[in-house]
Amino acid sequence: MSQQHLTEAEYDAITDAAAQWCMRLHAADCTAAERQAFEQWRDAHPLHAFEYEAMQEIWEVADHLPRPPTATVLPLPAPALAPRRSWRAYGMAAAISALALPLAAYSGWSLGWLPSxxxxxxxxxxxxxxxxxxxxxxxxxxxxxxxxxxxxxxxxxxxxxxxxxxxxxxxxxxxxxxxxxxxxxxxxxxxxxxxxxxxxxxxxxxxxxxxxxxxxxxxxxxxxxxxxxxxxxxxxxxxxxxxxTYANDSSLAWRQGKLVLDNLALGEALPLINRYLSKPVMLADSATGNIRVGGIYDITAVKSLVTTLPKVLPVYLTRNQDGNPVINSLPGTAPKS
Known part of the structure; x- marks a missing residue:
């Protein structure tokens, strides 16, 4: 299925699926297997992720809506005879309907319920x-x-x-x-x-x-x-x-595109490094986390920083069963915990 040649039916099928995934992932009984299946669906086509993000934004805005204290939930008529509409249309219609009641009954904006x-x-x-x-x-x-x-x-x-x-x-x-x-x-x-x-x-x-x-x-x-x-x-x-904060604190060096590690223990440095990685780096043990690292790095090249660590520190890299890089200290070189 090509994004450039989607039929209306194909597009509606994607928006339907995005809406269903959005509801399912917010359910309390959503399982790990379902979340994995969702990730596979989302990554299968760029439009899948785009449509899911659109549904997620509608969900987040609706989440801020108050629930009227005396509201009565009535069953909706079956839509079998109605013209087919995409989930986006249903979602927007539901959002508009949900917004209309609080606005009319409670002046939602003036009460701080609804954003402008x-x-x-x-x-x-x-x-x-x-x-x-x-x-x-x-x-x-x-x-x-x-x-x-x-x-x-x-x-x-x-x-x-x-x-x-x-x-x-x-x-x-x-x-x-x-x-x-x-x-x-x-x-x-x-x-x-x-x-x-x-x-x-x-x-x-x-x-x-x-x-x-x-x-x-x-x-x-x-x-x-x-x-x-x-x-x-x-x-x-x-x-x-x-x-x-101390005088030479470099925490805001990112605004100039830099990551500064000022003689930090690896245990402290990894959260700063992992922020820029799709696969976070792990430590083999707490003793390895006490090895110190320093230097100034480009935030767009943090991935290469990880591969060069064995050249500047007494460590070597392995991977765990999930594919994450793991830093291991060379025998006899790790500081005591």
Whole structure:
């Protein structure tokens, strides 16, 4: 099936499948085998991934809709005699219908339920600079994905993966909130950086003030940072770890396209390296993780950094059963844990 010569029936079949996968993957009983089958379907054709992303965005916007407290669910009439419509058409119709009720009954925008704008941004092969609807500037590192929604009571960014530097337009009545992993960063106008890898998050403040909360289930929690401070947290942390950034901190070197490893233990360096890799590098053991590494590298060539490690460190590379590179220390060379 060629993307350039799709019939309407073929296109509808793809959108149907994308909608069904979207619903199934969000189900609580979705199995690992089903997720693997989805990945195979998604990777089989570029249009599969495109249509799934479209369905996912509709799903995410709908997820923010409130549920009226006295709503009654009525059965829908069978659509057997209706003209066939694609899942995208059904999805958009459902979204419009879902939006119409809260708007009419509860003035959804004025109550802060519905965004006036929604944007999705992604940086894959190169860094990207974008301007949000509120005028805030964002720089996206490689492999970064985020969304922006503008609500009456706040501006909301969801950092799905990667790293971003924010210059937020000041608006004390309209806070700017960045959700990352299990926590969030709340500001009114400032400059700061948010790095996320898996469930690890690091926030660095350059200008202004931010409130960092490591647990969204405690909305009244959080610790305030002043310029020159940073916060780190992982999923499940009750509170973030707060510290000062040192004078020669190179965490923002990515904005110049560089990854700086300043005599770091491999255990600390790998999350910074793996951010740029499709297959994360693993450590053979904790002792290997204590070997230190340094240097300045181009963020577009991090893959070659991994292959050169045996030339500069007392290590060798193997692969595990999943195909991940594994760093092993040469016998008798690993520092003690």
């Amino acid at each position: 704008s929604y944007e999705h941004f992604q940086a894959d092969g190169s860094m990207r600079q974008v301007t949000l609807a509120d005028g805030s500037q964002v720089e996206l590192n490689l492999g970064t994905e985020l969304t922006y929604s503008n609500y009456k009571d706040q501006r909301r960014v969801s950092l799905k993966k990667g790293e971003a530097f924010f210059k937020v337009s000041h608006d004390s009545a309209h806070p700017f909130v960045v959700k990352a992993a299990s926590g969030e960063v709340r500001v009114t106008g400032t400059q700061f950086n948010v790095w996320m890898y898996e469930d690890q998050v690091r926030v660095i403040l350059l200008e202004g003030s931010v409130l960092v909360n490591s647990d969204n289930s405690r909305p009244d929690g959080g610790f305030r940072l002043d310029p020159g401070m940073q916060a780190r947290y992982r999923r499940g942390d009750y509170q973030p770890q707060i510290s000062q």
